[in-house]
Amino acid sequence: MSTTLLLSDVHLSPDLPRCTAGLLSLLQTLPENCQAVYVLGDLFEVWIGDDQQSDYLDSLYAAFQAVTQRGVSLAFCHGNRDFLLGQDFAKRCGGRLMAEQELVNLHGHAVLLMHGDQLCTQDAPFMAFREQSRSAAWQNGMLSQPLEQRQMIANMWRMQSKQANSNKPENIMDVTPDEVVRVLQEADCNTLLHGHTHRPGRYPVALNGSSGERIVLGDWREDEGIAVIAWADADGIRLQDYSF
Numbered sequence: 014m015s016t017t018l019l020l021s022d023v024h025l026s027p028d029l030p031r032c033t034a035g036l037l038s039l040l041q042t043l044p045e046n047c048q049a050v051y052v053l054g055d056l057f058e059v060w061i062g063d064d065q066q067s068d069y070l071d072s073l074y075a076a077f078q079a080v081t082q083r084g085v086s087l088a089f090c091h092g093n094r095d096f097l098l099g100q101d102f103a104k105r106c107g108g109r110l111m112a113e114q115e116l117v118n119l120h121g122h123a124v125l126l127m128h129g130d131q132l133c134t135q136d137a138p139f140m141a142f143r144e145q146s147r148s149a150a151w152q153n154g155m156l157s158q159p160l161e162q163r164q165m166i167a168n169m170w171r172m173q174s175k176q177a178n179s180n181k182p183e184n185i186m187d188v189t190p191d192e193v194v195r196v197l198q199e200a201d202c203n204t205l206l207h208g209h210t211h212r213p214g215r216y217p218v219a220l221n222g223s224s225g226e227r228i229v230l231g232d233w234r235e236d237e238g239i240a241v242i243a244w245a246d247a248d249g250i251r252l253q254d255y256s257f
């Protein structure tokens with residue numbers, strides 16, 4: 014029976030060796046029957062452009078390439094930290110960039126995939142920045158700056174975001190229930206799978222006349238060495254605690 018791996022929120026960075034090793038190990042030990050891998054956003058703590066170069070990145074590209082060379086399909090969704098991932102990045106890994114959301118058929122089950130930050134509609138400042146930063150004009154402006162400048166801007170964002178988030182009520186940081194219903198109904202689908210909120214689990218969703226489900230992947234924790242990933246096959250979708 015063939016299977017598909019789904020993961021998100023690894024938040025990779027050279028100063029997080031345990032998460033990095035955990036991902037490399039997961040990719041290196043993919044089961045023979047794994048046919049596709051979906052990385053649903055925030056693979057990186059921050060991404061400031063495909064023109065970055067390092068041995069660290071080269072080792073990641075090689076690990077993803079080894080997977081795709083086995084015939085496994087690989088897709089990357091943008092997250093709210095790595096929304097500048099571009100075609101060059103995808104090509105180096107042997108994968109493709111996904112649309113903001115995609116309705117896919119996973120071994121006979123229709124599932125709507127996305128990073129999930131677009132569901133947090135109650136966080137007005139975040140949504141405003143999201144809309145601005147996803148425009149081609151804004152991205153071109155950003156990418157035309159020297160790498161060092163972009164690194165400084167990214168560091169500033171992280172500081173501002175940490176400060177802002179520490180003052181936000183919990184419910185604002187989570188998905189807006191009505192938005193979950195809206196995206197599922199618009200896609201005519203009853204299963205949604207995403208990451209971003211760092212609240213892994215399976216949540217029932219009441220849809221018009223039927224019941225749906227929202228499956229949430231977990232973030233990768235450097236200190237604890239754990240993550241929550243998902244496997245899909247003909248029997249459905251299963252969340253798995255992954256220790257590394």
Ligand SMILES: [Mn+2]
Binds near residue numbers: 054092093094130
């Ligand atoms: Mn995120």
